Amino acid sequence: MIDPYEMLNVEREADEAAIKAAYRKLAKSEHPDAGGDADRFAKMSACYELLKDPVRRKVYDDTGYDPQLAEPTDLKGLMVLESLVNDMILDEREPGSFDPVASLRRKLTDDILKARFHILELERHRGRVRKHIDRLGKRPEADVLGSMLRARTQSITDAIRASETQIQAIERAYSMLDGYSYEMEHVNDDEIELPKAAE
Structure with a gap:
């Protein structure tokens, strides 16, 4: 997954104006007409589009994923997890x-x-x-x-x-799922009801 903040060299708290300024600065040197790499410029533009859209940016900030920037294997992994989350x-x-x-x-x-x-x-x-x-x-x-x-x-x-x-x-x-844990309810031994023995 491409990190759009890293790609545009901006802080995560950057506002819209800072993101726009960073993009324009990079575009001057990275644009293919200025001798930049076309693939890198396309990725940089995709990152800018993500960060200037408040909804997509919030989803990315919350999940670390964006469908347009994700690798195909990441998207397939997300699809697998999605069905399991529904079961959960x-x-x-x-x-x-x-x-x-x-x-x-x-x-x-x-x-x-x-x-x-x-x-x-x-x-x-x-x-x-x-x-x-x-x-x-x-x-x-x-x-x-x-x-x-x-x-x-x-x-x-x-x-x-x-x-x-x-x-x-x-x-x-x-x-x-790496790094995730789940907090279980603690049950005291004296709260557990044991089945009564048959007389």
Whole structure:
């Protein structure tokens, strides 16, 4: 994620006038017509657009993310977390009676394991299809069966790539939880009701 404050060399408390002045100063040397790098200038302009928009700036300040400045892997990680946050909100248990951050981490870990197992299964299927292709005698005319098997191999390869991309998104979501903790309600041992023994 690009830090717009760092990119424009302004303080986080900078007002609109200071941000505008910093942008104009940098634009003089960074503009492609002045010999600057076009990609860097585009990023700098995107940062300026973010900081001059009070709503986007507040969202960035609160979350550290902006969709237009975020890397694709960050956005995918955010999408993974978004669905899990909805589950957390809809959980009927009393806040403080369970650790939702630990639950999020467990869910993400489970999803990574499932995706890796799925990849192993797909690789096994792809290997079997390739062995069939190796053993299949080719017809002199159109190789319909061979074409179908090769297409199936490509479909499996595409599915493996999609699963690998999903794992990267889940891992990114997991890393976004770094540093979070959750304060649990403290329950005294004498407040816990133990089941009565049968007489």
